[in-house]
Amino acid sequence: MKPEKRLIYLDNNSTTPVDQRVLDTMMPFFANNFANASSTHQFGVGAHEAVKKARNQVADIIGAETNEIVFTSGATEAINIAIKGVVENYSEKGKHIITVLTEHSAVLDTCKYLEKKGFEVTYLKVKSDGLIDLDELKNYLRDDTVLVSVMYVNNETGVLQPIKEISNLTHSFDALFMTDATQAVGKIQIDVDDLGIDLLCFSGHKIYAPKGVGALYVRQRQTRIKIPALFHGGGHERGLRSGTLNVPGIVALGKACELSKEGMKSNAEQIKTMRDYIESKLLLISDTFVNGNISHRLYNVTNICFVGADSEAVIMGLSNLENNSPLIAVSNGSACTSASIEPSHVLIAMGLDENKAFNSIRISLGKFNTIDELDIVIDEVKKVVENLRAMIH
Incomplete structure (x- = not known):
C-alpha cells in the first residue's frame, strides 16, 4: 500500500478540522457523561450544567445574554428558523424582505420559498467589489419591510459588509436586522448591541468544532423578538427548537467559542500574514486578479481569478493522486452549492462574466496552516x- 499523501488544506471557509482541545472537551459526553440534558436526575443535571456553560461561552463571543442563544444543527437551520419565524410572526407589519444577491444559498433558497408563499423579496445588487450600495438599500426600505438579512462576511470573497450602517438604516424603518455571521464569528470581534443585530446565525464547523451544531441569536433585550417554533415537541430551547439536545456538539461549540475568543488577535495576525504572502506570490502569475474589495474583507481568504484556467481543472490538478506532491485542497466557491456545475452566483453578481467566474479559486486559510506549506502550494x-493555459493555446 502506498503511504498516505500529505494534505495541505486551504479550504477552511467550507469546514475546519476539529481542534484537539475541542475534541478532548466533547469526548466524555459520548462515553461517560451521556445523560439527556433534560433529565432531572443527578446524571442529567450534570449534562444540563455542561450545556449551560457552553451557552455562556457562545453568548460571550458575540456579546449576547445566555437566554438569547438557541442551539441548532448549524447555520442553515438557524437561518430557516429565523427568517421563517420572523415573517410568520410579523406579517401584520408587512410581507417585504430585503436581502442580497451574494448571500449563502441557505438565505436565498429560504427567500425563494417565501416568494411562493406570497412574500415580496428585494434582492440588492452588489458593486463590482462585492459591497452593497447603502443608498440602494435606503431606496428599497419601506414601511411594510419586516426583515433585512445581510451576511457579515462573504464565504467566497471574504468581503465585509458595513453591518452597523445597514442595521441603523433597517431600524429607521422599524424592520428587524438579521445577519448570517457564519464566516465572522470567532474570527473578528462581534458585539450584537454595538452593531444593532437582532438575529444572528453561525455554525460550529467553521471555528474548529464538529459539523452538526450551530447557534441562533435572537435578541431579547431592548426589542424582544418573538418567533414561533419550526419544530414542535417537548419545548426545548425556549420552545423554539424541540428535540433532545446534542450535548457533545454543544459542549464542543462552547469550547470552540472560548478558544476563538482567546486566540482571536494572534490567529488574525498569523493568518493574515500567510494570506497576504500567498496572494502576493500568486498574483505574480500573469493574467490574475483578486475578486472583491481588498480593504473591506476578512483576513483569511483570497479569491483569485486565473484567466484561462478552469477552476475545476485547477482543483483536480492540485489534488492529483498520481504525482509525488502533497494533496492540496482549495475550492471554487461555496461547498454547499458545488454539486451544481454553475458559475459562482457571488462572482456573477459582482459583474464577472461566466468564463472568469469559472476561472476563479478560493483559498481560505486557518490557524493550522504554515508558511512552509504555502511555498509548495504556490x-x-x-x-x-501554466499547463492548463498551454493546453488551450
Missing part, C-alpha cells in the same frame, strides 16, 4: 495553471 498552482 509552486504547484503555477505549474497547474
